Amino acid sequence: MKLYKKMKLFYDLLSQPSRTLFIYLKLNKIPFEACPVALRKGEHLTEDFKEKCSKFGKVPFIHDGDFRLTESVAIVRYLSEKYNVNEPLYPKDAQLRGKIDEYLEWQHHNIRANCSMYFIMKCIEPLFKEVPDKKLAAFKKRMEKSLVDIQELFLKDQEYLAGNSFTVADIFAATEIDQLRATGYDPKDNRPVLAAWLDRVKSNCEPYYSETHEIVERFAKKSKL
Numbered sequence: 218m219k220l221y222k223k224m225k226l227f228y229d230l231l232s233q234p235s236r237t238l239f240i241y242l243k244l245n246k247i248p249f250e251a252c253p254v255a256l257r258k259g260e261h262l263t264e265d266f267k268e269k270c271s272k273f274g275k276v277p278f279i280h281d282g283d284f285r286l287t288e289s290v291a292i293v294r295y296l297s298e299k300y301n302v303n304e305p306l307y308p309k310d311a312q313l314r315g316k317i318d319e320y321l322e323w324q325h326h327n328i329r330a331n332c333s334m335y336f337i338m339k340c341i342e343p344l345f346k347e348v349p350d351k352k353l354a355a356f357k358k359r360m361e362k363s364l365v366d367i368q369e370l371f372l373k374d375q376e377y378l379a380g381n382s383f384t385v386a387d388i389f390a391a392t393e394i395d396q397l398r399a400t401g402y403d404p405k406d407n408r409p410v411l412a413a414w415l416d417r418v419k420s421n422c423e424p425y426y427s428e429t430h431e432i433v434e435r436f437a438k439k440s441k442l
């Protein structure tokens with residue numbers, strides 16, 4: 218009998234792309250061994266970690282036997298090919314996939330950069346140094362511009378980011394946008410289009426959405442105290 222080793226996913230649920238991959242794997246019923254890495258404890262900062270685990274010293278990453286891969290978007294593409302689970306979250310159809318990839322390329326310098334920088338300025342940097350109000354305001358402005366773009370450039374005439382079907386692009390975006398609640402900022406406020414989309418994405422991902430966002434929920438509650 219041939220014994221297959223399960224792929225290992227290294228992640229921290231406080232990391233947006235980690236939550237995306239966790240949800241993606243669960244929705245596609247791809248078996249994996251969950252290997253949490255506690256970023257807050259600095260478990261990823263050692264040279265040993267970089268050499269043996271992830272050359273970039275970041276999560277998420279996978280070990281699939283001897284094969285190691287970092288970068289969440291690259292991992293989704295690898296998994297969709299390896300497990301042939303393209304439909305419906307990352308369809309093979311050239312035009313459908315083109316639209317998903319359009320968002321995935323756009324997000325790096327927009328939603329990903331601007332929402333995570335606001336989170337860092339509001340929740341992480343103050344643990345080490347004072348963040349001037351002016352600096353925080355500048356990051357807030359960029360983050361809000363990205364939210365406007367999501368509504369106006371992507372959701373104007375369609376239900377989801379890449380068309381009228383729920384895809385992996387929506388999972389990537391929702392995990393970034395929802396994390397803003399941990400800073401005490403509700404991205405749904407005064408944005409009915411974005412709010413309705415976020416609710417749709419969440420219900421497509423349940424029960425894994427709630428499972429992976431428990432930590433965001435905890436931060437959000439704390440931010441209101």
Ligand SMILES: N[C@@H](CCC(=O)N[C@@H](CS)C(=O)NCC(=O)O)C(=O)O
Pocket residue numbers: 231232233234235256261274275276277287288289290
């Ligand atoms: N582009 C990467 C981003 C990876 C990344 O920035 N991970 C963060 C958590 S969200 C991390 O591990 N940060 C630890 C550090 O930079 O020390 C991906 O999509 O996988």
